[in-house]
Amino acid sequence: MKNKSKLSQLLPGRRKFFVTLGWSLLGFAFTGMAWIIGRFLSYSQNDPGLEPVHFGPPEKYPVDTTVTRGKVALFRDQAGFWAVTTICPHLGCKPLFESEGRVFVCPCHGSRFDCEGRLLNGPAEKPMALAMLNLDPHGNLVVYPKKAVPPGHRFKP
Numbered sequence: 001m002k003n004k005s006k007l008s009q010l011l012p013g014r015r016k017f018f019v020t021l022g023w024s025l026l027g028f029a030f031t032g033m034a035w036i037i038g039r040f041l042s043y044s045q046n047d048p049g050l051e052p053v054h055f056g057p058p059e060k061y062p063v064d065t066t067v068t069r070g071k072v073a074l075f076r077d078q079a080g081f082w083a084v085t086t087i088c089p090h091l092g093c094k095p096l097f098e099s100e101g102r103v104f105v106c107p108c109h110g111s112r113f114d115c116e117g118r119l120l121n122g123p124a125e126k127p128m129a130l131a132m133l134n135l136d137p138h139g140n141l142v143v144y145p146k147k148a149v150p151p152g153h154r155f156k157p
């Protein structure tokens, strides 16, 4: 009898605990969703991860070279160098370069771009940006992913 009354005293406490736990979990879920939506809406080309990328001396890269590093891909043809900022303009995923077809394919929703970042098929509606290239004071190639250059641009060191 005594045990039963102790049990009934505990039940409201347990109920309150589970209600509090439920509300807490719901709060965490809403906070998580708000963070994801905020991150999605705040995507921009000014991503802090877009720092200059150093590639070393240009002589290291013969004609027809392709090198990917960080969020840029460096190419060289007879006319010079160019670099593509590998951020999908659809929702910001990182398209992967397929050397066989010389195309970038976005793993998120399948947008495809040619090796100069031009859009081949969506859902993206814009091309990927070409990034500015320059030489540092030591004569090494540096790609500046935050600085876009016009389509077709070539850098000749």
Ligand code: FES
Pocket: 088, 089, 090, 091, 092, 093, 106, 107, 108, 109, 110, 111, 122, 123, 124
């Ligand atoms: S993020 Fe690249 S296709 Fe959607």
